[in-house]
Amino acid sequence: MNTNIRRLGLFFLVAFGVILADITYWQVIDASSVAARPDNFRLGIQAAHVRRGLILDRNGQVLASRVIDRQGFVHRTYADPSLSQTIGYDSPRYGKSELEQSYDDYLSGKVFGTSWRSLINQWEHKQVVGDNLSLTIDDTLQRQVASLLPNTPSAAIVADPRTGEILAMASKPGFDANQINNSTYWTSLLQDPNSPLINRATSGYYPPGSTFKTLTLSAALDTGTESLDSVFAGTQATGPLTVSGHVFPAKINNLAECFQTPPVTLVTAFACSDNIVYAEVGLRLGATQFLRYTSAFGLSQPTPFDIPVGVSHVTNVGGSFHDVDLAAASFGQGQLHVTPLQMLMIDEAVANNGAIEKPVLVKRVTAPDGAIVKQPSPSVLYTPISAATASKVRDAMVNVVQTGSGYALKGLGIPAAGKTGTAEPGDGGRPHAWFIAFAPAEHPTVAVVVIVEHGGEGALVAAPIACHILQASLHAPGSCPS
Amino acid sequence: MRGFRFRRLELGLLVASGVVTCGGFAYLSYVENHRVLQHDMIYPGLFVLSTLVLSLWMGRFASGADQVVLPLAALVSGTGILVITRLDGALGHKQLVWTLLGEGGVAVLMVVPRHVSSFRLYKYTWASIGLFLILATIFAGTDINGSGYRRWIGAGGVYFQPVELLKILMAVFFAAYLEEKHELLSTARLKIGPVYLPPVQYLAPLVAMWGLSLVLLVKQNDLGSALLFLGIFLAMIYVGTARPVYPVTGVMMYAVGVYAAFHLFSHVRDRTEVWLDPWAHAAGSGYQLVQGLIALGVGGVGGQGLGQGMPYKVPVVTTDFILAAIGEELGMAGVVGLLALLLYLVFRGLSIAIRTPDGFQKLLATGLMSMLAIQTIVIVGGTTRLMPLTGVPLPFLSYGGSAALANWVMIGFLLKISSETMRARA
Numbered sequence: 091m092n093t094n095i096r097r098l099g100l101f102f103l104v105a106f107g108v109i110l111a112d113i114t115y116w117q118v119i120d121a122s123s124v125a126a127r128p129d130n131f132r133l134g135i136q137a138a139h140v141r142r143g144l145i146l147d148r149n150g151q152v153l154a155s156r157v158i159d160r161q162g163f164v165h166r167t168y169a170d171p172s173l174s175q176t177i178g179y180d181s182p183r184y185g186k187s188e189l190e191q192s193y194d195d196y197l198s199g200k201v202f203g204t205s206w207r208s209l210i211n212q213w214e215h216k217q218v219v220g221d222n223l224s225l226t227i228d229d230t231l232q233r234q235v236a237s238l239l240p241n242t243p244s245a246a247i248v249a250d251p252r253t254g255e256i257l258a259m260a261s262k263p264g265f266d267a268n269q270i271n272n273s274t275y276w277t278s279l280l281q282d283p284n285s286p287l288i289n290r291a292t293s294g295y296y297p298p299g300s301t302f303k304t305l306t307l308s309a310a311l312d313t314g315t316e317s318l319d320s321v322f323a324g325t326q327a328t329g330p331l332t333v334s335g336h337v338f339p340a341k342i343n344n345l346a347e348c349f350q351t352p353p354v355t356l357v358t359a360f361a362c363s364d365n366i367v368y369a370e371v372g373l374r375l376g377a378t379q380f381l382r383y384t385s386a387f388g389l390s391q392p393t394p395f396d397i398p399v400g401v402s403h404v405t406n407v408g409g410s411f412h413d414v415d416l417a418a419a420s421f422g423q424g425q426l427h428v429t430p431l432q433m434l435m436i437d438e439a440v441a442n443n444g445a446i447e448k449p450v451l452v453k454r455v456t457a458p459d460g461a462i463v464k465q466p467s468p469s470v471l472y473t474p475i476s477a478a479t480a481s482k483v484r485d486a487m488v489n490v491v492q493t494g495s496g497y498a499l500k501g502l503g504i505p506a507a508g509k510t511g512t513a514e515p516g517d518g519g520r521p522h523a524w525f526i527a528f529a530p531a532e533h534p535t536v537a538v539v540v541i542v543e544h545g546g547e548g549a550l551v552a553a554p555i556a557c558h559i560l561q562a563s564l565h566a567p568g569s570c571p572s
Numbered sequence: 573m574r575g576f577r578f579r580r581l582e583l584g585l586l587v588a589s590g591v592v593t594c595g596g597f598a599y600l601s602y603v604e605n606h607r608v609l610q611h612d613m614i615y616p617g618l619f620v621l622s623t624l625v626l627s628l629w630m631g632r633f634a635s636g637a638d639q640v641v642l643p644l645a646a647l648v649s650g651t652g653i654l655v656i657t658r659l660d661g662a663l664g665h666k667q668l669v670w671t672l673l674g675e676g677g678v679a680v681l682m683v684v685p686r687h688v689s690s691f692r693l694y695k696y697t698w699a700s701i702g703l704f705l706i707l708a709t710i711f712a713g714t715d716i717n718g719s720g721y722r723r724w725i726g727a728g729g730v731y732f733q734p735v736e737l738l739k740i741l742m743a744v745f746f747a748a749y750l751e752e753k754h755e756l757l758s759t760a761r762l763k764i765g766p767v768y769l770p771p772v773q774y775l776a777p778l779v780a781m782w783g784l785s786l787v788l789l790v791k792q793n794d795l796g797s798a799l800l801f802l803g804i805f806l807a808m809i810y811v812g813t814a815r816p817v818y819p820v821t822g823v824m825m826y827a828v829g830v831y832a833a834f835h836l837f838s839h840v841r842d843r844t845e846v847w848l849d850p851w852a853h854a855a856g857s858g859y860q861l862v863q864g865l866i867a868l869g870v871g872g873v874g875g876q877g878l879g880q881g882m883p884y885k886v887p888v889v890t891t892d893f894i895l896a897a898i899g900e901e902l903g904m905a906g907v908v909g910l911l912a913l914l915l916y917l918v919f920r921g922l923s924i925a926i927r928t929p930d931g932f933q934k935l936l937a938t939g940l941m942s943m944l945a946i947q948t949i950v951i952v953g954g955t956t957r958l959m960p961l962t963g964v965p966l967p968f969l970s971y972g973g974s975a976a977l978a979n980w981v982m983i984g985f986l987l988k989i990s991s992e993t994m995r996a997r998a
Binding site (some may be wrong): 093096109127 | 860922926949
């Protein structure tokens, strides 16, 4: 019998060995992936107790703070509703968006970095305190920008072209992230035809209209195809222009409103926003060169940024790019659809000697004890044109303000450069009003883009807003049209 | 006092185990109150004291008994009370009361009956009591927790699970019967053509007893206990007859039975499906298993710390799924440590079985240790998806009054057997 008892013991030993191997699998090898399952209710409870990091503006003003209720649950409160589509929301019910989502690991204290205190807190099962975000946003300017935009769908971005730092970013209509957990409010946001949850500045798609001539001009000058003094005479300047059987009519030359008659130079055509001349310039440049420059300026590729950005495109998905499309795209129409952020980047290239700095929204991530966890340094994202070309395009944009459609900025008191856009939307409604600008013209420190959906003329609607924004950001002594 | 001896090793080990238990309770009190409440230390103090008193009692009535078994049981049992208290204070106190009763049972066993062999004489009495328990549960059982099955017997607020007593009665009966007939069972052969078959007629009482238990269990949907009974039956018959044909036949018959059950009963099918892919049923029938695995994953190697995890959403975490709570808060370190203690206890028991010259006691000790080992394997394997989940308590760790009582009685048998061996040698 004893032999059998020993064999039985051996059997139990082996069985326990198998069980231990299995426990090792669940508690070590597969532990983290099982624990990360969404039906692990602990995650939600822990998240609700995390002292989520603060979000501050560039001057230390609190934009998103935390309130701890009696049960120890942490709730988010937001100071500036005009930043709701930039900072986003953190809702136990509807999830997270924008910065709250993209920087969630930092805000919820999952990235410890340099902070020993946080690590020790975790070991001791003490309250997890998230890292703080310092944004590049200047909230004083942000509030001014938001109040300058009309209460119709519109967007504006203000940035420093030298560093790529976003100083203000507004999108209307907005929403109040403080009320996001209210299901009635949430439903009303979802049902609003103007989609207030969408950040139009980064994810709104529009035809750019004449603001896009800045890119066409840059390409033509940078390749040497044209100079600022290239002369366009007769129908070259006035149209009608026939491309592959499609007629671009004379009425789009805009010369009459500008009190000009042919012949005109390229720089005058830019100031008067002559579509015929720019269609001609695009055709002379050719599709290959044109597309090379659109890509160089960042179209057709994802823009690295702290919050999600829509990809701007020259053609529709799967669309072809024939000469007609090239001619239309050259003055900002056709299949082109771009985001305001993309137009800002084109504007910045001209302002910053041909280089586009990587756009930045988060200036610094700091641990609760103040240690710096992450601090991105400015870096050049694209260099689409040479400094010499940028300088020439800047002169053309200064000329727009001095003699052309950018007259709204004439009284700013600081020399500014700009370009208007009046983009025909595909839906047959009123045109979208665009304006891109930067100032001071010689050493630009502020770049701005404004779009008012279905606002009408860029010169009449968007340019005055841009003027006020520049005035507010640069404390310009002059005045802007009301 | 004539014949008294201090059991020094046992007392030393009990003090060490008591330090661990009290330390655990103190830590739990500190975590929950930010200081150690005196009130929280009464219960562990009482438990540790009771084990020391039991050791002194042993020194008087069974001074030669193995000195490691009791400390092992005390350490695992104390940890069980600690974990249950952490999950539900009131249940922890109840578990302590049942444990004290169990220890009282051990003390009584040391004195009455005088010899373990007395149990052997009344084997048909045990079988009859078992039979009576089965019938009583079927006809007069109570469903006290709304499980839909009448698994309890009792009245006036005191209930016990007959299945826990049945386990021990079965082990005693099997041991007595196998000891009496083992010569016949291992030598007699029935020849049909070229095949030698075991003498079926001698097996009949065993199969009948086992079959009846199964009826009870199937009627109550208690598949875990059914599996456990089969395991004990096969282990004892293997040790008793030295013929592998029995366990092999038994396992084959079991396989056929499982196959049939899989096709006949939908709940068996459901359980198998959940076992094969719990993730697909994570919100429904697999919820318990998935939440248990999540708790194990959350615990990781070192655990979240006693009182600092959140194991309470795992269904039946205080009983069948206590391993999930232990795994979450004490981590793999705690789980492996406790299983090692249980395995060591099994080995200690098997070596007691090897040392005793008496066949009945050999078989009884083997049967009881098989019970301990198989029960652990079945529930831990079920929790960790090694096999389909069938609910049985984790010995000394799961909450359960009848189980605590039965486990301690089992320890009592072991101690008594080893004490008699020493006395016979002296």
